[in-house]
Amino acid sequence: MARAATLPRLTWQGATISDVRRESMTGTTLRLDVADWPGHRAGQHVDVRLTAPDGYAAVRPYSLASAAGSSLVEITVDTTPDGEVSPYLAHTARPGHHVEVRGPLGSWFVWEVTDSSPVQLVGGGSGVVPLMSMLRTHRDAGHPSLMQLLYSVAGPDHLLYRDELHQLEQQGAVTHVYTRQAPSGSTRPPGRLTAAELAELTLPAAMRPACFVCGPTGFVETVLERLVELGHEPDRLRAERYGERSTP
Amino acid sequence: MTDRSTIPRHLDGNAAAGEMTQLFGSDITNAMGTCRLCGHRAAVGQTRAYVDGPGVVLRCPDCETVLMRWATGPTTVWLEMPGLRSLEIAIEP
Ligand SMILES: Cc1cc2nc3c(=O)[nH]c(=O)nc-3n(C[C@H](O)[C@H](O)[C@H](O)COP(=O)(O)OP(=O)(O)OC[C@H]3O[C@@H](n4cnc5c(N)ncnc54)[C@H](O)[C@@H]3O)c2cc1C
Ligand SMILES: [Zn+2]
Numbered sequence: 001m002a003r004a005a006t007l008p009r010l011t012w013q014g015a016t017i018s019d020v021r022r023e024s025m026t027g028t029t030l031r032l033d034v035a036d037w038p039g040h041r042a043g044q045h046v047d048v049r050l051t052a053p054d055g056y057a058a059v060r061p062y063s064l065a066s067a068a069g070s071s072l073v074e075i076t077v078d079t080t081p082d083g084e085v086s087p088y089l090a091h092t093a094r095p096g097h098h099v100e101v102r103g104p105l106g107s108w109f110v111w112e113v114t115d116s117s118p119v120q121l122v123g124g125g126s127g128v129v130p131l132m133s134m135l136r137t138h139r140d141a142g143h144p145s146l147m148q149l150l151y152s153v154a155g156p157d158h159l160l161y162r163d164e165l166h167q168l169e170q171q172g173a174v175t176h177v178y179t180r181q182a183p184s185g186s187t188r189p190p191g192r193l194t195a196a197e198l199a200e201l202t203l204p205a206a207m208r209p210a211c212f213v214c215g216p217t218g219f220v221e222t223v224l225e226r227l228v229e230l231g232h233e234p235d236r237l238r239a240e241r242y243g244e245r246s247t248p
Numbered sequence: 249m250t251d252r253s254t255i256p257r258h259l260d261g262n263a264a265a266g267e268m269t270q271l272f273g274s275d276i277t278n279a280m281g282t283c284r285l286c287g288h289r290a291a292v293g294q295t296r297a298y299v300d301g302p303g304v305v306l307r308c309p310d311c312e313t314v315l316m317r318w319a320t321g322p323t324t325v326w327l328e329m330p331g332l333r334s335l336e337i338a339i340e341p
Contacts, residue, residue: 047266061263105265107278108293217257238294241259 012049012100015073017093025157026079027126028090029065034073034101042068042137043110043130043212043240046075046103050085060085063129063214063240064104067136068113073101076160078126109212109240113137117210118146120203122223124215125153127242131214132161135168146209149174150201152193152219155181175201195226205231210238217241261306262293271318271325276337281315283308284333292335307331 019031044064051057066072077089093099111119111134119138121131128151138147149168153159155178168174177197182190203209211232213223220241227237261268265277277293288310295306295315303319303326313331 045263045265059266061266102266102269105269105275106262106293107265107275108260108262108291217259239260240262241257243259244257 012102015099015101017095017097017099020093020095023076023160023162024078026090027076027158027160028093029074029076030089030093032073032075032099032101037071037073038104039071040064040066040068040073040104041107041110041112042134044104044106044133045130046073046101046105048075048085048089049100049102050088051100058084061105062089063133065129065132065136067133067140069137069140076126076129076132078158078160109214109238111137111210111212113141113143115210116145118203118207119148120209120211121147121149122198122202122211122213122215122227123149123151124219124223125158125242126160127213127215127219127240128153128160129214130240131212132164134212135173136164139168146203147173148203150177150193150198151175152177152179152215154179155190156183157181177201193223195229198223198226199230202227202230205233208233208236210236212238212240214240215242216244218244258296258298258307260293261291261295261297264297264299264304264306265293267304267318267320268292271327276335279335279337281335282333283311283313283315284331285313286311287333 013034015032015034017030018033021029023029045061047059047061049057049059062075065076066074077086079090080086123131165174177193178190179192180190213220220239262277265275269275279292280289281292282289288308290309296309298305305317306315308315315332316329318325318327
């Protein structure tokens with residue numbers, strides 16, 4: 001009998017955690033040292049593999065948070081309670097620990113610096129991570145296009161990239177919506193993003209912005225549906241669904 | 249909109265980029281696929297990806313037809329493309 005074709009195993013690369021920064025009560029940014037990192041595009045992710053001493057391995061995708069064009073490989077992991085992988089990455093991982101990665105991955109959910117159209121980013125919870133890479137890439141490049149972010153987050157304790165986003169908020173490029181707990185002094189009561197708010201806080205469809213939507217699957221579905229209702233053309237929308245999360 | 253509450257929550261084909269790079273030797277999330285059943289054209293990265301089963305299933309975002317599915321065993325990968333009429337892959341200039 002003829003032998004089936006054989007596939008080479010895709011190489012997992014060793015990565016050493018070189019820096020750990022707490023971002024929020026539940027979220028942590030990890031800097032990874034990866035030999036011969038080819039560079040990435042804003043919006044891409046890596047697969048991270050953890051292997052237990054008994055050989056059991058778990059693989060999860062994590063978006064790259066660092067700017068494209070920087071040589072930094074950084075991911076930000078928010079804790080999924082009782083999860084297999086995220087509690088380790090968000091709480092236990094320390095500089096010097098090793099994990100394995102493959103990537104950079106994904107050519108679909110990518111913002112290219114060569115794109116001159118206006119950009120609307122909409123993130124829910126940890127869905128802000130790849131959008132942060134886009135904002136950083138845009139900022140570092142001094143990019144002329146208009147780019148703004150609408151960020152839906154459970155509460156101030158869950159806010160990622162607080163200082164950096166605060167600066168961008170001052171420039172009018174970022175709006176926060178709190179779903180569970182509003183910061184003191186906020187006039188808006190906590191609650192999910194409404195259709196009216198989405199219309200008011202995002203670029204109008206008439207500008208034909210490229211829209212990038214990322215977060216828990218339910219959040220992404222709702223936002224996409226509403227953007228289409230607001231007149232955005234479906235082919236201007238790109239989405240990255242993270243799966244289910246209880247605290248968008 | 250159809251009620252999808254009974255269907256398990258999906259990801260996008262883009263999330264399976266690592267698996268597909270393993271299978272095809274390059275990242276095909278930007279390749280355009282056409283559904284055999286309804287003719288819908290979408291990037292592979294835009295399909296609905298169901299990853300909670302024993303393998304990965306990519307469905308048409310319009311009619312839910314199974315475009316591709318694969319399962320990885322210890323020594324082989326079993327790949328089916330029942331609902332995929334064509335795949336258009338750009339070549340780097
Ligand atoms: C393309 C892509 C990029 C991603 N990027 C990031 C990122 O930058 N930062 C980040 O924190 N996460 C990101 N995620 C989510 C991440 O991959 C994991 O799903 C998440 O960390 C939970 O993994 P776990 O092993 O801890 O939980 P699991 O052990 O997989 O799940 C534990 C429980 O949580 C539920 N669950 C499954 N998936 C999720 C989810 N996504 N969120 C919450 N609960 C879930 C399960 O149903 C289960 O009940 C991304 C997902 C995708 C598809
Ligand atoms: Zn179809």
